[in-house]
Amino acid sequence: MDRLKYLLSPIKIRNMELANRVVMPPMGTGLGNDDATVSEALLAYIRRQAKSGAGLVVSEITAVHPSGSVSPTHLGAYDDRFIPGLRKYAGAVHEAGGKAAMQLHHGGRESFFLLMQGEAIGPSAIPSVVYRQPPREMTLKEIHEIIDSFGRAARRAREAGFDAVEVHGAHGYLLTQFLSALSNQRQDEYGGSFDNRARFVIEVLEAVRKSVGNDFPISLRLSAEECIKGGYTVEDIQTILPRLVNAGADIIHASLGTHGTPAGITSAPAEYEPGFNVWRAKKIKEVISVPVITVGRFTDPALADEVIARGEADMVAFGRQQLADPDYLIKAKEGRTNDIRICIACNQGCIERLMLEPGSSVRCAINPETGQELIYPRTLASTRRKVWVIGGGPAGLTAAYEAARIGHTVSLFEKEEKAGGQIFYASKAPYKEVYDAWIQWLIFQVQAIGVEVKTHTLVTETMLDEEQPEAVILATGAEKIIPPIPGIDLPLVCDAFQILGDEVKPLRNVVIIGGGMIGMETADFLIDKGCAVTVVELLPRSPVKKFASHGYMLHKRLRDGGGRLLLGTEVVAIREDSVVVVSEERGEEVLPAEQVVIAVGTRPRNELKEALSERNIRHFVVGDASGPRRIIEATEEGARAAWDI
Ligand SMILES: Cc1cc2nc3c(=O)[nH]c(=O)nc-3n(C[C@H](O)[C@H](O)[C@H](O)COP(=O)(O)OP(=O)(O)OC[C@H]3O[C@@H](n4cnc5c(N)ncnc54)[C@H](O)[C@@H]3O)c2cc1C
Ligand SMILES: Cc1cc2nc3c(=O)[nH]c(=O)nc-3n(C[C@H](O)[C@H](O)[C@H](O)COP(=O)(O)O)c2cc1C
Known part of the structure; x- marks a missing residue:
């Protein structure tokens, strides 16, 4: 059969034969032990993920x-003591039939915990946009020491049974810091021209090649573009690629x-189309002939197959899709594409959780198994119970699915x-159709x-009395709050749910x-429809954070769409054709309005809780x-309740 012919075709790179062109890209988990060794939780995770059948993990x-190091749980390869754990990691990938590459990494200035200890290093003492703390400028001796450490770590990877290494030259970590003029202002041979700034990367590749020998494949992960003002572009990268390949990539x-x-x-958030980054892989292929992996929002193996068929890339990485559904490739191979749980690119459980919640470990907002492999039940419950789930939102649907999966009558x-x-409402704003696709998928699966x-x-x-469920999962969600503002009953007033619900x-x-x-x-929904929007918020800072991808996009579109966000501002009255607001900064103002939309939040709807307690029915809210x-909280709590029945 020709299904996914290109994607599923093998490829040989040096002595590594990959069964197909699917790559599970590197994804930090926070599941490592506090001493940087491989933990049981991490092994359980990678064992499950590798079952996807990706040729290269x-x-x-x-x-x-x-x-x-960027955190205590960040895996280490800087000492031989790490080899036994790393061997188990590679073994877990091999058990599933895949090949394993180890990603060699140095965080440079992007290590909050080392910055706090005054120990982070970088090419120059320039703070990163994220942490705003300068690292210490590396001495030449340190540069050579770090280059050597890449070589030594690569040797350990090989000894631990990995089939390849990947040098992390992307995403603003140390190698990118050398490449970028924004972080590298050195006056020596490692700074200045782009060629000079590439020297560190080249020497790292050479050290790795020397250490692993000629038959062992080396991947180089690059940010093809920095995508930041003043950053390097893919055209810049094109100029150094042949030298990077010569050096060992x-x-x-x-x-x-x-x-x-x-x-x-x-x-990338859902605003970016699956495969949006392929053009950069194509540009890279213009100047070199080694295989190129493309990555970025892939969810559909058929699209990946087309990309390879068109010769735009040689392999395709599926990152968050893999977390959302580690069986996606198996399902696609079997033609069960409708069964694939498609990633919604919300970043809640994965990258943003890791970046914004120190000490956390990876999850997936729509797949409760990811990151919880050790506690995820894989056998049927010992007693089959009559379970009621009340409420069919994300929490209830997830709970119902999980309870049925482990054998309860739900x-x-x-x-x-x-x-x-x-x-239903959350999926109405621009770029959020994927949320609807997910919930329809979940309803179908349930x-x-x-x-x-x-x-x-x-x-x-009465129903509870008549039917007597043995356990109840109360997932009745939240209901809108209507604030007691004078004028709230005027005809120009409605609420967000009425607007989004048409x-x-x-x-x-x-x-x-x-x-x-x-x-x-x-606001996003209304701006998209051409409305002039003013958002009034009581808090002095926006509750929608700009450092989260989706939050950033919402603020950007509000601004670009001519909308206003008035922070630290209270609505004190609504009139026939206006809203009266007060702020410390501007005093009292009258904002003309044809329509006033209430969106002051929701409150829990759980009135059945008391009834359940009174009847001694085992229940979970x-x-x-x-x-x-x-x-993420809804699905996680729903799943946990189902597992705990
Ligand atoms: C416009 C909007 C945008 C949002 N955007 C995001 C976002 O981008 N990311 C994010 O993480 N979250 C977002 N949210 C929040 C997210 O949708 C909720 O956190 C999530 O839906 C909560 O799930 P739940 O199952 O607990 O409750 P709900 O989704 O509220 O579902 C509860 C269900 O229970 C039913 N129910 C209630 N009482 C009973 C009863 N007695 N008997 C039977 N059924 C009952 C209700 O009809 C409802 O269907 C958004 C919400 C809105 C409104
Ligand atoms: C939770 C998480 C952790 C990540 N950790 C790494 C990492 O350790 N190294 C790396 O090069 N990229 C890392 N990335 C980036 C991914 O490898 C991938 O490039 C990115 O998610 C885009 O692919 P996707 O759209 O298919 O998810 C991470 C991404 C996520 C979601």
């Missing part, structure tokens, strides 16, 4: 030198962006005509696994009260019903 960042892994790139483009009740909960889904059914206390037609000049996620999404938050 690249490990997460592995530090070549203690001065390059057998594969170019063409990523993009640095830590400071707006919107976290390296793990009924799910949803008061509305359709399940989906707030995702039905397919045998859950009895009763929509249009409001669960009442119940109320948007007018031209709109004031939105509330600048949280719902308010900002509603999950998701927004326990406190309005996000999808």
Whole structure:
């Protein structure tokens, strides 16, 4: 059969024969032990991930030198004591039939914890956009020491049974710091012209080649472009590529962006189309003939197959898709594409969790197994119970699926005509159709696994008395808050749910009260429809953070669309054609408005909790019903409740 013919064709690079052209790219997990060794949790994770059948699995960042570590759990390869753990890691990939590459990494100035100790180093003492703390400029001796440490770590990778190494030259870490004029202002032979700035990378490759020998493949991961003002471009990279290949690179892994790139483009949000970065791989292929890996928002193996068929890249990496559904490739091979849980690129459980929540480990907002492999139940529950799940949002649907998967008899009740909960509204703003696709997938899976889904059914206390479920998962979500502002009942007032749900037609000049996620999404929706929008927010700082990819995009579109965000501003009254606001900075103002949209948040809806307690029915309150938050909390709590029944 010709399905995925190009993607599934083998490829040989030096002595490494890959069964196919699918790559699991390096993804940090935070699952390592605190002494930088490989943990049981990490092994369980990688064993599961490798089952995807990717031909090449690249490990997460592995530090070549203690001065390059970015967190205590960051795997190490700077001492022989790491070899036994790394051997198990490579073995886990081999068990699944894949080949393993170890990613050799030095964080340079992008190490918050070393910056805090005053121990981070970099080519120049220039602070990063993210951490705003300068590293110490490396001496020439240190430069040589770090180059050697790449070689030594590569030797350990080989000894540990890895089939290849990948030198991490991307994303703003030490090698990119040398390449970039924004972080490298050295006056010696490692600074100045682009050629000089490439010297460090070249010498690292040479050291690695010397250490691993001629038969062992070396991949070089590069940010093909920095994607930041004043950063280098793919045309710049083209000029040094032949020298990088000569120095030892057998594969170019063409990523993009640095830590400071707006919107976290390296793990791009849903605004970027699957395969949006392929053109850069193509540019790289113009000047060299070694295989090139493309990466960026791939979710569909068929698209990857086309990219290879067109000769635009030789291999394709699936990062977050792999976390969302490690079986995606198996399903695609079997033609079960509708069964694939497509990544929504929310970054909540993966990259943003790791970056923004120190000490955390990887998860996936839509796949409760990822990162929890050690506790994820794989056998049926010892007692099959009659379980009710009340509420068909993300929490309830996940709970119902998980409870049925482990053998319980599950009924799910949803008061509305359709399940989906707030995702019905959350998916209405621009670029959020993927959320709808996900929730429809989940609804389908819940039905397919045998859950009895009763929509249009409001669960009442009488029902509980009559049917006597053995366990109840209360996932009744949240309901909107209507603030007691004078004028709230005037005809120009509606709420965000009415606007997003198409119940109320948007007018031209709109004031939105509330600048949280719902308010900002509603603003995005309205701007897209051509409305003039002002968002009024009581807090002095926006609750929607710009350092999160989606948050950044929301703020950017509000600004680009001519919208305004008034922070530290309270709405004190609504009038027939305006809103009266007060702020410390500007005093009282009257904002003209044809329409006023309430988006001041939601509160938990869990009135059945008391009834369940009174009846001594075992129950769990999950998701927004326990406190309005996000999808990741909803799915995680839903799954955990199902596992704990
Ligand atoms: C506009 C908007 C944008 C958002 N954007 C994002 C985002 O980008 N990222 C993110 O993480 N989160 C986002 N959220 C929040 C996210 O949607 C919620 O956190 C999530 O849906 C909570 O899931 P849940 O299952 O706990 O509750 P809900 O989604 O509220 O689902 C609860 C369900 O229970 C049903 N129900 C209630 N009472 C009963 C009863 N007695 N009997 C039967 N059924 C009942 C309700 O009808 C509802 O379908 C957004 C929310 C909105 C409104
Ligand atoms: C949780 C997470 C951790 C990552 N860690 C690394 C890493 O250790 N090394 C690296 O080069 N890239 C890392 N990346 C970037 C990915 O390898 C990949 O390039 C990026 O996610 C884009 O691919 P995708 O759109 O298919 O997810 C990470 C991404 C995620 C989501």
